[in-house]
Amino acid sequence: MISMVTEGSVNMIGYGLAAIGPGIGIGLIFAAYISGVARQPEAQSRLQSIAILGFALAEALAIIGIALAFVL
Secondary structure, three states, X not given: OOOHHXXXXXXXXXXXXXXXXXXXXXXXXXXHHHHHHHHOHHXXXXXXHHHHHHHHHHXXXXXXXXXXXXXX
């Protein structure tokens, strides 16, 4: 039988691995934003709002993941 300490540690390791996905996603979002602004500087305001929305959605996945790691 798995003790509570071991189970909690496994949950946090699982969350650490699951956080890689949103981290990569956020990196790709801002890489595309920087690339787009470099190509067309006049589109910065439009691209910035889209990038912030994408960041918020990707970060929400990480927040849900840590909530589930603590609950389970």
